[in-house]
Amino acid sequence: MTYTFNRLLSGVTIDDADMRVRDALGEQGFGVLTEIDVKATMKKKIDVDMDGYRILGACNPNMAHQAIGLEPRIGAMLPCNVILRQVDDGTEVSAIDPVASMAAVENSGLHAVAGEVRDMLRTAIEAA
Numbered sequence: 001m002t003y004t005f006n007r008l009l010s011g012v013t014i015d016d017a018d019m020r021v022r023d024a025l026g027e028q029g030f031g032v033l034t035e036i037d038v039k040a041t042m043k044k045k046i047d048v049d050m051d052g053y054r055i056l057g058a059c060n061p062n063m064a065h066q067a068i069g070l071e072p073r074i075g076a077m078l079p080c081n082v083i084l085r086q087v088d089d090g091t092e093v094s095a096i097d098p099v100a101s102m103a104a105v106e107n108s109g110l111h112a113v114a115g116e117v118r119d120m121l122r123t124a125i126e127a128a
Contacts, residue, residue, distance in 0.1 A: 003101065004094040007125050008087070014052040017084050017091035017128065021056065024124040025082070030058040033079050052086030058095075063117050070109045077101055080121060093128060095121045 009017050022032055034057030042048045057079040067074045083094040098114040098121070105111075 003097055004083075005097060005122055005125060006092060006094045007128065008090060008092050009128065010090045012090045014054065014084050014086045014091050017093060018054065018056075020128040021082060021084065021093055021124070024128040025056075025058050025121075027127065028120040028124045029060045029062065030080075030120070030124065031061070033057045033059050052084070052091075054084040056082045056084070058082050058121070060117065060120065063113060063120070066113050067110060067117075070113065071105060071107050074102075074105065074110065080117065082121075082125070093125055095125050 009020070012020070025032065034055075036055040036057075038053040038055060039050050042050055058081070059079040064078055067078070080098060081096050083092075085092045085094065098117045099111065102110055102114040
């Protein structure tokens with residue numbers, strides 16, 4: 001089972017991709033709660049150089065509220081991570097597939113919410 005869906009933004013820098021992705025997520029009701037600059041962190045912590053790599057922790061509050069109402073411990077699997085990864089041709093954007101990540105939880109109501117969130121994330125990534 002694939003656990004992400006991906007899109008290559010050809011010729012787009014990671015900074016430009018970041019702005020585009022945040023705007024597209026916002027159009028779908030998501031905000032970015034967390035941001036990890038993996039490139040900077042690896043350099044600072046272990047003195048390793050790497051290409052640009054960011055993790056954005058995206059959350060749609062309405063959908064998160066529904067999920068937590070159905071499965072109170074589901075917060076351990078939130079927020080939905082979106083990765084921006086510098087590649088030779090531009091920036092690859094990858095988002096977690098919530099249906100895949102929630103597959104281990106036996107709760108059909110939660111699976112329905114995960115399906116809605118997947119559709120919203122996919123729409124945002126396609127629009128970026």
